Amino acid sequence: MDRAHELHWQEEWKTAGLAAARADGSRDKFYAIVAYPGSSGFLHLGHLRGMVLADLLHRYHRMAGRSVFFPTGTHASGLPSVTFAQKVRNRDPRTIAALEAEGVSTAEQAALEDPSAAARFLGTSYLSVYRSLGCLVDERAYVTTIDEDYQAFIRWQFRRLNTLGALRQGPHYASFCPVCGPVSVDPSETDLSRGGEAETIVYTTVPFALDDGRVLLAATLRPETLYGATNLWLAPQGSLAVWHHAEKSYLVGQTAAPRLVEQHGGRVGHVVDVAELVGRVVEVPLSGAKIPIFLSPLVDPKIGTGVVMSVPAHAPADWLAIQELEAEARSRIPEIRSVVDLPESTDLTGSDRDLVVGDGVPAARAVRATGATRLADETALAAATERLYRLEFVRGRMRADLLGGRPVAEARLDVAAQLKTGGSSFDLREFSESVVCRNGHDVSIRLVPDQWFLRYSWGEWKEKTRAMVAQLKVSPEEYGRELPGIIDWFQDRPCTRRGRWLGTPFPLDPSWLIEPIADSTFYPAYFVVRPFVTAGRLTPADLTDAFFDRVFLGEGPGEPRVDPALQREVQSAFEYWYPLDLNIGGKEHKRVHFPVFLYTHALLLPPQKQPRGLFVHWWLVQSSGEKISKKDIGSKGGAVPPLRDSLERWGADALRLFHAQAANPEQDIEWSPALIDSARVRVDDAARLIREALADGGGGPPELDRWLGSAVHGLVRDSRDALEALRVREFAELVYGRAPALIRRYLARGGAPGPALRSTALAWIRLASPLTPHVAEELGEGVSQGLVAASSWPRPDEFALDEAAIARESYIDRVEDDLRPIVRMGVDRGAPPEGVVFFVAAPWKEKVEAWTRDALANDPRAPPIPAVLARAAVHPELAAHRGEVAKYVGRTAAAIRTEPAPAPVIDERAALRASEGYLARRFGFTAVVVLPEEEGAEHDPAGRRDRARPGKPAFFLYGAGGLRATSGSGAKS
RNA sequence: GCCGGGGUGGCCGAGUGGCCAAAGGCGGCAGACUCAAGAUCUGCUCUCGCAGGAGUUCCCAGGUUCAAAUCCUGGCCCCGGCACCA
Structure with missing residues (x-):
């Protein structure tokens, strides 16, 4: 599918208002965010991992009948956009090239020399990336951390933290640039040009x-x-x-x-x-x-x-x-x-x-x-x-x-x-090594006597946070195990800075600016308020402490200045959406952002409003294992192409599938264009198959149709379970791996387009929608009612589960597995078998196997034969066959011991007869004969009838190795 | 050092007591299609075996068990974090 089609569907979703959150009290809700990106430059492929995940989950929950809220913002605070603006001013070639590629004219570039303007511009470019990917972000909630209303929110947050005793002032050794002011020394070198690894x-x-x-x-x-x-x-x-x-x-x-x-x-x-x-x-x-x-x-x-x-x-x-x-x-x-x-x-x-x-x-x-x-x-x-x-x-x-x-x-x-x-x-x-700031000055360590801190070491606060972490659902679980330790060791952090930064003036002393990490700990709460500002119903002046006290805490000393009805509306929106269901972020957040996010919620909100889940994903990395950074972006060689080119080359759906399926969240994905190529191919192949499956026709044999329905029942159920448990990769594998395999098997087994296949295809389209929404709409057009993204998630019970049909099919599958190596051996030797005679096990063997199983369960070490014979003795029809029974137990006991469970009982002869044509085609036989083992003597020159076990027929391939079947009534030739 | 994770077939990587000689992908081999290449599709890809079998494997050494890649003990090695980087 090309970009034009993608844009078309994105437009359709917009028209339908799918992204606009509605606090519908009659439904459950799902509210998740992705830790918002900082405004340091243009996004690349690696940034999209969390976004794809978040959009997938929101789309799933929407289809599953919940109200969803998927806001996003831009973290504009700190030095990154200052640096970006400076690069524009200095005409840094790489930066200018990126701007040109984004279609920013020279005249427009001049405006970006201002850090705030640059931050807003970059934020807008992020939004357009999300749109191009098909993410249904509620843009009415979009905010940057330098917006006036956001800063009112941050001022409230800090006054509140102060009231609760979470702030203190004291001496602090800080890394400091003599010109730019405080900088952070870290490997990502956000603020530095050299020395990020310095200790x-x-x-x-x-x-x-x-x-x-x-x-x-x-x-x-x-x-x-x-x-x-x-x-x-x-x-x-x-x-x-x-x-x-x-x-x-x-x-x-x-x-x-x-x-x-x-x-x-x-x-x-x-x-x-x-x-x-x-x-x-x-x-x-x-x-x-x-x-x-x-x-x-x-x-x-x-x-x-x-x-x-x-x-x-x-x-x-x-x-x-x-x-x-x-x-x-x-x-x-x-x-x-x-x-x-x-x-x-x-x-x-x-x-x-x-x-x-x-x-x-x-x-x-x-x-x-x-x-x-x-x-x-x-x-x-x-x-x-x-x-x-x-x-x-x-x-x-x-x-x-x-x-x-x-x-x-x-x-x-x-x-x-x-x-x-x-x-x-x-x-x-x-x-430990020379540290130089972005602007080329030497960074040193200096004592700041009156630094403001957030008191994360405060016992009472730590205790609250620990209690909340104990309730939190964390993915991956390893991080959940680490988290209590991180909280234990978390110490006071400076939360203000002086310098040429973007940020909110510290309300207790405006000569300080609030430090960028500290102004991004509680923002999911503000996303709920922001749409009212965007709509013009609230102005920044309305956002008083009294207002926020009421919204977030339900009470407070002051009198809000907004109309009481509106005040109630905002409050109830917060009541509806909070707590946050999931915060999604990269592994770089494990030690700073996620802990402070949890801390802040633990202190500001009551237990029932605490975040419910964290989801950490790892990175897209270079083959060297390094995180992809902006300098790796380019159009040559193995470089990661700019996003615009990626979307052009592979399309949004392939990029989404790539991110969902290339690796588990707790693994880095090594960058390789081949991986996205193969995602593209998988999408296209599946689309072709589904189109075929939608064709009209009479369908396949009823038994096969029942099997298909049962298999889809399992597919739908497993997909739901995978997503509820946040196993996104497994889900992608179900939709793009198991589902096409089912359809292919159905067709190979003699199935044909018809109602069963069509409803399978329709279910697939809905299953695929959260993952690859564009192709889902494309396939659903004209065959599904309205937009697929707005339709409902398939339920397992839409497809009848027929256990017998599943059992029959896996029986045939096992028979194929048994036959395959031997047929191949014949082919390799230049003597392909011409036909096969199956011998289905005599009924008594089932009983004997059950007894053997009992005996082994009783005492694994004791030989089972005596116990089985003792039980056989009281069955007149077996009494005459003591010798045969003993021999049979002796031969099968070892196998039975290692088999987890007996194969389900089915009518093997009927199942084989119904598959004669299929097996003949599959193996190139001219005839397939099915006989009960008791009656097949004349077709069994090799004497292997008695090998038959329940669920595992004996067989004789003739034409191979010079053996021929004697002619008989059952053989077709 | 402390905390966390890990060592699986040529490579990447799934797999936490039994249909596991071990999913999937990559790479390789063969075939189909094609004038050809590419793409795509099919089959094969530990060793042996003229009948569904046997042997040897999941870092090393022991152990538990009827049964171990999976559990236990010890060892060797690797990765991440250890803080002020959303």
């Missing part, structure tokens, strides 16, 4: 006093090793700066001094040449030891304080640096002694053992184990350091005479605390 490293500074009263501050990650310090290192040819803080002066590197000022205040003083310090002696805190100062190239003045405490027993780099020291200096180094013991233990892996056992101090062993011989062997040295640090942290204990031999992990905190008591030790935070 914050917290150094402890250790004060080493010179005899003149000045103090050198060394930075270390392992303060507990100060007892093993033998000297200090400074960078050669460097200089230090004086940092004045609280009436004291410290000597630190030139880079560190301003950092310390940012994080702890004070001021930077004059510069000191290192030459002045080399060879002088400092006092080690806590231990009181006196150690010298030397130079070493291992010091990078940009890292830490540029003053390094040398612990050669435990730091491989220090160990090597000492080896490289000149003899005179080396002679001044005190004895190198280990301060951390690594107990030998049997559960050590081989590589760890190398570090524990052997001559010398641990650092010497680590250097040996990794092959590092010089400071310049950076890779080996890094490995040695990493391994030793880890091992000592996990298993190490302090030497018995130090800190009572406590574990390293505890001693470290202990020493750091002791140092701080002295007043001359500070934490120094810095990034």
Whole structure:
């Protein structure tokens, strides 16, 4: 189907008003959202996964007779659209190209240099993508987070949170751009151009006093090793700066001094040449030891304080640096002694053992184990350091005479605390790598003294959230198991920022803007209000705290200014749609968005209004496993094509089927055009088949028609069950896998177009509608009443379930399975069988098998033959056949033991006779003969009649291997 | 380290006690269609076997069971998260 047809149906749905939610109190409702996208650029194929899922579910619930509400919005807050606007202003080639591709004229582009305009523009483009995909989004509820009315809602939310005691103010270390203000450091690099993977490293500074009263501050990650310090290192040819803080002066590197000022205040003083310090002696805190100062190239003045405490027993780099020291200096180094013991233990892996056992101090062993011989062997040295640090942290204990031999992990905190008591030790935070903001400035860590926080660590709040999470339906279940842990560890989060961002001014202090995550925690509630604003019935001025108190809480101190009838209408809309049934989002939301969404609901709303479900889907990724980002979009090679091209190339339905069926939600889909190609083919093939199935005709044999109806009964039932349980992939497989297979089998078995096939096709069209709505309408046109999307979901009981028909068909299927390998063998040997004689098991075998089953159930280990014979003895018709019975049990017991259940009892002879023509065609036989095993002697030259079991006839293929059937009354030739 | 997930046939991946030698897809082979290619369709794709069978498989080593890819114990290895990124 081409785009024109798709557009036609989208227009039809719009005209029919299908997307417009109606709070119809006589029906159940379904309300789900997709975590709305941020306005950072144009959407690509990967963004559509959640949207496809959400639309599929809404369409299903609509057809199942529920009122549905499917709103969406755009998250415009924060830096993304500021960055986008800036790219437009800078004429960034990629951005301009994307705009051109979207048909935005140069004149129109100028307007997008304004971040708000850019955000609104991008949001509108998202809506048009949803429309092109056939998503029935209620656009009357569409909102961006920078709209005036949304901001009124956010102000209410924060005042309410404050009233409930959820806010606090306090000091905070924040990543900060000197020009742009606060930025977030994260791998998605929303705010950054470099350094998203950077971690914050917290150094402890250790004060080493010179005899003149000045103090050198060394930075270390392992303060507990100060007892093993033998000297200090400074960078050669460097200089230090004086940092004045609280009436004291410290000597630190030139880079560190301003950092310390940012994080702890004070001021930077004059510069000191290192030459002045080399060879002088400092006092080690806590231990009181006196150690010298030397130079070493291992010091990078940009890292830490540029003053390094040398612990050669435990730091491989220090160990090597000492080896490289000149003899005179080396002679001044005190004895190198280990301060951390690594107990030998049997559960050590081989590589760890190398570090524990052997001559010398641990650092010497680590250097040996990794092959590092010089400071310049950076890779080996890094490995040695990493391994030793880890091992000592996990298993190490302090030497018995130090800190009572406590574990390293505890001693470290202990020493750091002791140092701080002295007043001359500070934490120094810095990034593990260089971090640069979008606009090219260096990002650093700075202390914000009066940061506002949301108190997620508050016990009472946490408790409420935990209680709600316990009730929540979470998909996939693994995330449901993780979630309580995430809530447990969730700590206070800053919720305001200062900087050039888009966002709502913080109502308690408008010099702050509300941080973008914090303004997107309760928005499903606002979606219910927004249509009234869109319709002009409410103005932003109407959205007072009193108004929102009434809508969301049902009560409140103030008097709303809106007309009471309207106020009631909005309230009842909220009462109707809430709670939210499902929040759908990508896996990136597992640790931030979903938790804060849950937290906020838990605090603001009573238990009966809490969200009911979360649905997490994973990503569309590059074959490298990386999430697809905008830079991967292009028209060449393996790149993900722009959405517009994708829709053109594959059509909306193929894209929808692809997203539903390519993988389970908890798996990434690896990008490959071939997958969408095959989705396209599946849609087209199914459409062709359904068209055939709709043709007029007399139908097939009544028994076969009954089978088809029964099979469709199961199909409809399983489809419903799959969707109710959110198993979308299974549903897609039922519609595009099992259903066509059923129809093909029906036709192959001698079925023909007619009422049975037609009603199957009509059911299929309705089943396919939520998944691939365009092709469903196309096929339904003229044969289904009105729009398929507006019709009702098929019910299983529309199709009579005839268990016997199912049993007969699977019987024939099993017979085919038995026949196939042997016929093939004949064909392979150039002697294809000409015909087959079936021998249906004698009636007594059924009884005997049942007895065998009983006997095995009683005692699986006992031989069943005696028990069966005992029961056979009282049946006169079997008494004469004792030998045969015993032989039969002996042969079948092993098989019966492993069979889960007996095959349903059917009239095998009738079933086989009715399928003679089919089996002849299928295997190229000229004749098919069916006989009871008791009567077939003359047709059984190979003597295999007695192999027949109930549900599993014996057979003889003649014409193969030189055997021929004797001529007989039943054989047609 | 802690928390979560996982190791299945050439590849991707379903499968949580028994019709499992293991769905589906990709790749490969053969055939049909075609002037040809492509697309599509059909069959085959662990090993052996001139009759529906047998053998050996689901990371490794043990164990439970009449029966284990599935349960238990131990080991090796991999992935994600560990926070301020809707």
